[in-house]
Amino acid sequence: MRNEFSRALSALGKSEPKTVFLTGDLGFNALEPVREAMGERFINMGVAEQNMISAAAGMAKSGLKPWCYSIAPFAVYRPFEQIRNDVCYHNMAVTVVGNGGGFAYGSMGFTHHAIEDYGALATLPNLRIIVPAFASHIPEIVNQLSDHDGPAYLRLGRAVASAEHMAPDQYKPHNRITELASLQVLVVGPMAAPVALAIQSEKLDATVWAINEPFAELDSELKSLIDSGAPVLVIEEHVQVGSFAANLAINLANQEISPSLLHSICANRILPERSGSEEYMRALSGLDERSIVKSIEKILTKRSTTDVA
């Protein structure tokens, strides 16, 4: 999604003079167009994420609209207190962009994975969290964030080109991307489309929702389906604590909506001594397509047996 993002920011940089782009020394071979578009408003802040975030808050106070960029773990974990105190608690219009969330940088090892990022950030006030499913929605998201008068976190991942055709024309925080069926499969971010392709390929009785904004108010159609008894499977490249699934469960409980079934597949197998590609790391947690298909089949089988009984 980085190229789409780069294009969108270049366009924004040219049209909005108050936009500034700060990078923590990353973006080689990707962000050069942004640098060219923005001139002195593109600042390499160096390997100094804490200063980058606080300085962004200062720039926002001075009247600018800063975007801060690094890979997801570096953009979030090191400067977490700065995001909390200087950006969120002051409700500053700063967007923090974390590239390569989840296991996108798989083979780089655990320091480069981000599977605790949006959960930790979701504890903070005023922060809009976006994990886009489709690269084609990036321009719309960038435009919305450009107008957004508050903090935001944008976790970019690896889009699947062959699945982009599934992107709905209209971007919504929760986008239904397939026809209605029995099991509601809610997938956070870029895994949504490949999961949908796998489900279609296996002709499974499941609807896929792309959860682009895991902490936005639940889509009314989705809520209504759950309230009417539709079973739910949540899939996300994030640990269970702080997950979209955990937060959904609490929210439903508080509204006295009891889902007939609520399962979640989260990032849950971390092997510090081993590493591998994004696919390898996802597979360790059952987040690969084959495991997900099996999980869905198991749920559907169990449901039909129960129904019959």
Next chain:
Amino acid sequence: MHFEANAGHLGGNLSCLDLLLTLYHCSMDAQDLLVLSKGHSAGALYTTLWSLDLLTDEDLQTFHKDDTRLAGHPPAKGIDGVIFGTGSLGHGLSLSTGLAKGLQIQGKSDHVYCVCSDGEWQEGSTWEALIFAAHQKLNNLTVLIDANGLQGFGGTDDVASMQDLQDKIAAFDVELDVIDGHDHAALEASINRPVSDRARFIVCKTIKGKGIEDYEGKMMSHYLPISREQYDTAMSALK
């Protein structure tokens, strides 16, 4: 105010009160901005703002109490003249550099002042900010360091000596001045020098707890509220 609230941090407030008063009364223009990076000296800032009629006597009486706007550290919102809530050391300098850089990009002429403590320089982020301020030639930034030599649990030289902080700062491409932080004339002269092409750092040698006998230069003045006895002694000394 502190005695009424039974609040601590008085020592660090007294070491920077002179420089805050000088800044606000003798140096800052109406549109200039100040960040109190050593947020625990909020009491000194509130007192200074009171001296400018930005806070009332009644406001000061609410210091540290329930439902107050005047928390032990500056709030993120709600007080005229306080632009950033601070309290975790090491943030303010970065906030200030961002402000200064943002103003430069927009061609605005406001000046940014930052007041930090000496102990605060043990936070790595202050050095990130210094590197940035030097590299970006933020000549619309003046940083005052309240160097009282004491910190939370010991003297700065005993805990984490930098074998002179001022020498280390001077090694960067910034302006450095070292003055007596309780000498108003020296403060004014240093702060009001014409702007150069670089960020300005002023190390202000101060005494923690300045002005209260038996409190001056003592580490306990960081945390402990003053006793009835100390309060009475100080009040009669003032009279």
